[in-house]
Amino acid sequence: MKREFVLGKIGALMGWGPEIAQQEFAWLRLMSRMKYDDYHDFLAGMRFIESLAAWLQQFPEDKRAVAYSFIRRRLVFLSLREMRHLVGLFYHDTVEPRLMEEAARLCGIPRYRVWTDPDASQLYWRLLRKSLFVELSDGARADVFRRLNEGRISNEQVVTAPRINKQKWDDMLDDLRKHLVLCQS
Numbered sequence: 001m002k003r004e005f006v007l008g009k010i011g012a013l014m015g016w017g018p019e020i021a022q023q024e025f026a027w028l029r030l031m032s033r034m035k036y037d038d039y040h041d042f043l044a045g046m047r048f049i050e051s052l053a054a055w056l057q058q059f060p061e062d063k064r065a066v067a068y069s070f071i072r073r074r075l076v077f078l079s080l081r082e083m084r085h086l087v088g089l090f091y092h093d094t095v096e097p098r099l100m101e102e103a104a105r106l107c108g109i110p111r112y113r114v115w116t117d118p119d120a121s122q123l124y125w126r127l128l129r130k131s132l133f134v135e136l137s138d139g140a141r142a143d144v145f146r147r148l149n150e151g152r153i154s155n156e157q158v159v160t161a162p163r164i165n166k167q168k169w170d171d172m173l174d175d176l177r178k179h180l181v182l183c184q185s
Helices: 002-014 017-034 048-054 060-071 082-108 118-129 140-147 168-185
Strands: none
Touching: 002 017, 002 060, 017 048, 048 060, 060 118, 082 118, 082 140, 118 168
């Protein structure tokens, strides 16, 4: 019932007639249910349609259509499920190919031979261990990245704050040095 009331409010804010309102309400209900209301990092209990109504009110009447059109046609929203999938793809689609390319370049071999060449594969793992992954926003899902890549990367390689004090940097560097010494033994 509350949703229907808010939809009516959006229709009044936008100055929609019954036919346009019916089409737009169908889209708003669908997107709200399928995507936007799935966003859990928002205010508890707040829903997309209510947020949209409140957001649209800030614009003068003659600018609301442009604002709504932006939301309707340009906004790209990633649900938690989609974000998790993207985070899951990051290592395999971005990190691994770059490290393989670098290991192949340094060893003077084609990239497809990295896993069959003992020196190149060892270099790949050393390059990976030397890599640091820095979360630049709280929406970056470093926790998911860390869990999905358990066994490949260590917790010390994932930094969840872009500003780190000197003691933390020193601890991370000491840990890396110890690990690399153990790998050489």
